[in-house]
Amino acid sequence: MSQIAALALIALPLTAQQHKVTQAEVDRITRDAILIDTHNDVTSLTVEGYDIATPNKRGQTDLARMKGFLGAEFFAVYVGAEYVNGNRSANRALQMIDTVRTDIVAAHPNDFVLATTAEDIVRAHNEHKIAALMGIEGGHAIEDSLRLLRDYYTLGVRYMTLTHFNTNNWADSQGDVDNPKVTHHNGLTPFGKDVVREMNRLGMMVDISHTADKTFWDALETSSAPIIASHSGCRAVSSYTRNMTDEMIKALAAKGGVVQINFGCEFLSQRYFTDSKPLQAALREQYRAAMKIEDPTARQAAIEKLREEFTNKVPPATLADVVAQIDHAVKVGGIDHVGIGTDFDGVGCVPPELSSYNKFPALTRALLEKGYTAEGIKKIYGGNLLRVMRAVEQRARELRSMPAIHSEIAKQ
Secondary structure, X not given: OOHHHHHHHHHOOHHHOOOOOOHHHHHHHHHHOOOEEEEEOOHHHHOOOOXXXXXXXXXXXOHHHHOXXXXXXXXXXXXXXXXXXXXXXXXXXXXXXXXXXXXXXXXXXXXXXXXXXXXXXXXXXXXXXXXXXXXXXXXXHHOOOHHHHHHHHHOOEEEEEOOOOOOOOOEOEOOOOOOOOXXXXXXXXXXXXXXXXXXXXXXXXXXXXXXXHHHHHHHHHHOOOOOEEEEEOEOOOOOOOOOEOHHHHHHHHHOOOEEEEOOOHHHHOHHHHHHHHHHHHHHHHHHHHHHOOOOHHHHHHHHHHHHHHHHHHOOOOOHHHHHHHHHHHHHHHOHHHEEEOOOEOOOOOOOHHHOOHHHHHHHHHHHHHHOOOHHHHHHHHHHHHHHHHHHHHHHHHHHHOOHHHHHHHHOO
């Protein structure tokens, strides 16, 4: 090599001198990291009878693709807005909790173990089992009752997303922020702040994915423990409003929280988000018609045909988009404040290169090539979330040792 060529190589930026990754490095991280996914919607299938130990031909989650790669799963206790009518939210929440406890954990005891603490997750990893945890998606599930909130905690729920796409009686959602027919609160109501404080007292993580921006700021100010965004992303990379601004990510990190990166294509890619919007509008009526087909097989076939048409016209996001989202979040919030919240089986599109947990080695390799260390990747994959869980658990112990502070709230 000539002296000029050598000097040119030295002058190259570090990112251009790509790290040569070995398979042994990837395998070691796969083995040692505790991969924690903070949001998975396969429960919407298991509650209808799907066995997670059988191939999931419609989505991303099944036991075969989880084993050996996934350390802990926060299964979504998803309660759709339609259950608000007739006060059926609590009933649905209990059914969703039961499908985790019965259809997943009890049905497959050799593979899953119910977990409620950070140490439970570590213990499960050491026993080569998948820790099964629960997070309520949609604060309307508590039906405006702190007693129900406490019941859910007792049953094992360890985070609650304050809203879903619908504004509830005490918190504004991002999903209907521009709807003039919806009564908004300018963030959290006084009762909504009581909900956050009671979650702190219990040791339940406060999740701000799906909330309106003002609700995020109110929750961040009210909570005395770190909060999370269980399945979100960076708005600077994709302007989808479910993502967080840089200012929000910085503030979340400053209080010890984590933003968990969503693998939904619209979260990841501005190109996909922009190109998909007109097609979504064009296909919306066809999708509604398909959903009304009575025969389940015919209905699913019609839906799959529409999905295929959509994918052919709008290519999905990529592995590189996931890396870009993670990298931006790390640059803004710091390596200690980023994690993974895939939203598997809850979004219509994910990158083909990351279509389930058995493909995470590809992300590991890509992050190593980007310059991330093994320790940094382990933090992103689960270490950061474990730290937040421990902080939330510690704060709950502190608050419970000062019962006078929350005695009035506990009576509600």
